[in-house]
Amino acid sequence: MKPTPKTTSGYPHNLTSPSATLGEILGALEQLIKNNPFLARQIEHLPAGYILLREGKPNKFLYLLLHGQVQFFKHTPFGEVYVSSHEAGELLGVNSYVSHTTSFCTCKVTQPVRCLRLDPHLEIHLSEVLPQARKLLDKLITANLASRYRKAVSLQIELIEANQHLKETRNKLIHQEKLATLGQMVAGLAHELNNPISAMLRACDHITDTLHHFFTSTTSPDKWREFWQAGTESLTPDTPTVRQTIKELKLLLPHTTQAVIRQIAQIPSTLREIIINKIQSQRTISKETESLLDIYDIATLIHTLETSAIQISHLVNSLKNYARPSSAPPCQVNLKESIHNSLIILGSLLRQHHTELQIPNDLYVWAHPGDLGQIWTNLIKNACEAMPAGGLLKIAAKPDDDFITVTISDNGPGVPPHLKEKIFELNYTTKTGAENFGLGLGLPITIGLVARAGGKLTLTDTPGGGATFQVTLPRKAL
Amino acid sequence: MATSFIIQSMNRAPASLAILCLEDEREVLKAIIRDLAPFEEKFRIEPASNVSEAREILVELKRGGHPLALALCDHLLPGTTGTEFLVELNKDPATQPARKVLITAHAGLQETIQAVNEAGLNYYISKPWTAEQLQQVVRDELTAYILQQKINPIHYLAILNTPQLAQAIATSNLETDT
Structure with a gap:
């Protein structure tokens, strides 16, 4: 930025242009205050802890913060809540000063403050005596209001996002809680049986x-x-x-x-x-x-x-293996046995399909047995549901040095390219029927479980049509 | 009408009516057949463990002139569902009048709705069943078939629902008299 040209009266001539920075405006104001005893008299020095504005109390002044820091607090049903903090260049009390109402928040000095105190008389006086100062103040007020508006809008967007996130998290938690309860019931039932x-x-x-x-x-x-x-x-x-x-x-x-x-x-x-x-x-x-x-x-x-x-x-x-609580520590799990357990549980679903298994006997992965069962059950169930008229379900496992890759393929219609990312999102479901309903939680939860085991879940196409899910899991503790 | 059917059917020996049982698990099929023993005396009981076998049996029954009176189907079968098979039966004029019963551990709401709407399902038995329950359902359905098809009930008085069949005979006799 070019150095600001100075006029003979001692302050920059282009300060009312939109490109003037807050620092430049403040510098110019400081200059005016220095040269003008009338303005200098309006300067206040306030110590830390001083309450500048009190929520609900009338306020007749507008403060321009020249130095230091203040914080705003507001009473809520949950007690006093921190709202925001403000530094040099900010205007305080705008709301109550402009609308002649009581203070909306309490303003507390947190670092010793030097500020310019304005009241309506002073404003009128300034307009007559020091129009330059008046212009600068107007500019500050406008900038202040504009930034407040921007802040309000972005806060609203943040709120919407937070709400959305909260809803998703809540659904996920409810589903996990349901699964956990179901798991406990199944485990109990299994023992009773x-x-x-x-x-x-x-x-x-x-x-x-x-x-x-x-x-x-x-x-x-x-x-x-x-x-x-x-x-x-x-x-x-x-x-x-x-x-x-x-x-x-x-x-x-x-x-x-x-x-x-x-x-x-x-x-x-x-x-x-x-x-x-x-x-x-x-x-x-x-x-x-x-x-x-x-x-x-x-x-x-x-x-x-x-x-x-x-x-x-x-x-x-x-069922007992499947419902083992995931709070239990991870351990070495025989891959074939784990997949086999899920196949037994899904027995009725599989009857309509041909199943091809290529899983070596002595492969072990490091995971929570319960999580693992849920991963297989979710993916196998998805594969079967992709082939409502019956089809070929292939499950294969291939080990390398540190990881084992399990592929679960169906020869259904496959996942269209534009949905490849979407199906991993929370609450996205293709199953909207009353019977075959889906919450859109299966894959996101499966991803979570795979990630918890230190693995990776990816989706590719089955050669010749259909979808293939690849689960890569560590062979030993990471 | 009623008069002519009574006279006609009285005059010829009734072709034995068939009961088809479709169930893919051998032990379960055997158990069903065992529970149907009381009907074996008057009906042809045909067990089938898959749909293609069931279709072959239907062809054989048709050739032998044995009408299908009752189809008892499991819902979950390899490669298809009992419901689909019952829908198939319901579309064929030869088997459309047969009474249709699902016996299953699994069918969901959707399949059951389809079975009722498209297959003309008459009864739904959920596993596990008891011999008494199964026999009662079969007795009721066969009785309904006999009455609906206007077959002479005399031959079945002893093993099916006697009061209902006896009343049918009485009514048709009355009609004959007047």
Whole structure:
């Protein structure tokens, strides 16, 4: 900036131009004060702690702060709140002075102040005697008001932003709280379920032992043992096979009821021959034949009880791992097991899709087991929901020195380029239906969980169509 | 009308009506079939563990002249849903009159609405079921089918809802008399 040219009267001539800085205006004013005893008399020196304006009290003066610092405070329902602080060049009491009302805030001197005190009489006097000073003051007032207005507007924008941020944070917190509650419930339920399942499994074992003893004892007919043994070992044949067998049996045993024929069709062919021979030779179903079929049936039913109970206990174990509280410290988690648990939990969702897994057995990542489960569940669920008509879900893991990259790909419609960033934002959702509703929190939360584990989540396209999410996670503690 | 149907159906042996059960989990299917044993005497019970098998069975039934009286479907099936299959049945004039029941652990509101609106769903059983409940639903639905299709109820008096069927016989006899 060029040095300000001085006029003979001792102050710059272009101070009323828009380019004059606050420092230049103040310098000019100081010059006037120095040369003018009338103005000099209006100078006040105030110590730190002095209350210049008191909120709610009348004020008749306008103060121009020439040196020092003041702070504004305001009474609120939460007590006295700091509003702002002001330094040289600022005008104090503008509001009450201009509008003849009481002070809006309390103004406290925080660093010894030197200021020029103006009142209406002085203003009139200045206009007549020192028009230059009047002009400078007007300019200061205008600049002051303009900056106050700018501040008010930007404050309002800040407030809107803060509100928006608050809303997002609140939603996120509510969702996390919900998940945490759900996790606790699931963990509790899983523990509760373990008892009856254990009882069921033990009961199955006991029944099996007791019946085994009974059917294989020396006093039991030989065939009992054979049918019992076969029943405990053989698998249920598939429906087309059973249907074919039923057709054949109907021809061989025309007088046997449907229900019994169905029963005979279920048993292995060697035993079936025995039954067919018996019925054909005895021309009816004897008590003995009935018993043999019943024994086979009992064995398969117990087998069903046992496998179903085992299935439940696997599910319960997966839930327990999934719902492990994330307050627990991170640890080495077997990657395959963790993904497998999520797949078990999402079982019903996956039935419509083909799933391809390429995860080596002995890979470990360093994370909260619960977080990890939630990451997989969220991403797998997203992938499945991208393929409502069924599709191919691929999950693969590739290790390098420090990290493991897990890719979860679907062959759905993919994510259009303009949404690639948006889907990671809070509250953005494509699921607006009543049933398939989404809060738009899945991916942002997943990102948060991945970040907490020290990893990275990225989105790419699946070659040939669809979306691929890549999760990179550390192998060891960072 | 009523007179002619009674006479007609009385004169010929009834073609056995079929019950189709579609459930992909073998053990669960077996359990359903076991619970349906009381109906086996009068109805053809056809278990299927996937949709293509179910379609083959339907073709076979058509060829043998066995009308489908009841379809009992699980909702979640590999590659499709029971609801979609029921919608398919409802669009085919040959199977449209069949009573349709969903037996499921999973269907959501959306699927259930679709099942009611598009598949003409008659009943919804949520798993786990009990033998009594399943048998009652099947009995009610088969009774409704018999009455709706104006099939001679005599053959089913013992195993279906006797009072309803007996009343139908009485009413049609009255009509015959007048």
